[in-house]
Amino acid sequence: MAFTLATWNINSVRLREGLVARLMAEEAPDILCLQECKSPVDKIPLEQFQALGYRYMVARGQKGYNGVAILSKLPIMDAGDRDFASMGHARHVAARLENGVTIHNCYVPAGGDIPDRDQNEKFGQKLDFLTEMRDWCRWEKPDRAILVGDLNIAPREDDVWSHKALLKIVSHTPIEVDHLTAVMEAGSWVDVTRADIPEGPLYSWWSYRAAEWGAADKGRRLDHIWATPDIASAAHSSRILRAARGWQQPSDHAPVFATFDL
DNA sequence: ATGGTCGTGCTACGA
Numbered sequence: 001m002a003f004t005l006a007t008w009n010i011n012s013v014r015l016r017e018g019l020v021a022r023l024m025a026e027e028a029p030d031i032l033c034l035q036e037c038k039s040p041v042d043k044i045p046l047e048q049f050q051a052l053g054y055r056y057m058v059a060r061g062q063k064g065y066n067g068v069a070i071l072s073k074l075p076i077m078d079a080g081d082r083d084f085a086s087m088g089h090a091r092h093v094a095a096r097l098e099n100g101v102t103i104h105n106c107y108v109p110a111g112g113d114i115p116d117r118d119q120n121e122k123f124g125q126k127l128d129f130l131t132e133m134r135d136w137c138r139w140e141k142p143d144r145a146i147l148v149g150d151l152n153i154a155p156r157e158d159d160v161w162s163h164k165a166l167l168k169i170v171s172h173t174p175i176e177v178d179h180l181t182a183v184m185e186a187g188s189w190v191d192v193t194r195a196d197i198p199e200g201p202l203y204s205w206w207s208y209r210a211a212e213w214g215a216a217d218k219g220r221r222l223d224h225i226w227a228t229p230d231i232a233s234a235a236h237s238s239r240i241l242r243a244a245r246g247w248q249q250p251s252d253h254a255p256v257f258a259t260f261d262l
Numbered sequence: 263a264t265g266g267t268c269g270t271g272c273t274a275c276g277a
């Protein structure tokens with residue numbers, strides 16, 4: 001059984017219903033994981049997605065903020081959620097495929113502007129969220145699992161447009177990278193995108209504030225696809241649909257894809 | 263060049 005999976009921070013699924021439908025029609029991933037839906041679950045426009053073949057949805061939502069959804073052409077079962085850092089935010093949901101593979105869809109807090117937990121409570125919450133993800137991986141010992149989402153950290157030097165310029169910018173500070181690495185090690189997660197495409201820039205996010213996002217290309221790789229070692233070698237054909245960042249009224253994130261032959 | 267742009271839902275806040 002082979003399936004293609006995509007992850008995309010959509011920044012309002014209701015405003016960008018048409019862009020989700022375009023991705024479904026043109027790229028047709030079997031499973032599409034969305035973050036920042038910014039919608040209660042019952043107001044996600046599911047009927048249009050179902051008309052495009054996405055019959056199954058597992059989601060968590062809240063009004064105005066956060067929200068994660070897994071839309072699928074293949075049957076999926078709800079496999080629960082976690083409230084890392086106990087903020088009451090809809091930032092994680094899991095679904096299980098009929099072959100036993102579990103998909104975790106995550107939206108890690110952005111963390112505010114100042115990379116210091118004493119001056120910025122949001123930065124502390126981001127680190128705490130990652131620490132609780134790490135502890136959960138330690139106890140859960142995931143297998144046959146995929147973890148995707150907007151992890152809001154660009155871990156490697158070549159995951160940002162300038163390592164030096166961003167060392168003190170939230171999303172690329174060493175303490176964040178250390179916390180993300182601890183999650184990876186606790187779950188033995190493999191960075192599928194980097195296993196597939198080892199070198200060079202693979203940005204998935206460009207700020208709305210920067211003019212000429214494409215020409216300047218001051219991007220970051222914030223969106224990730226990980227898998228446990230037992231299934232990671234089945235992954236291939238990783239790519240980022242950069243063109244979606246240039247669609248009309250776009251999200252500031254581009255979708256990331258991988259295909260698994262299982 | 264320490265600005266800049268979005269979305270939500272009410273004029274502030276989070277990203």
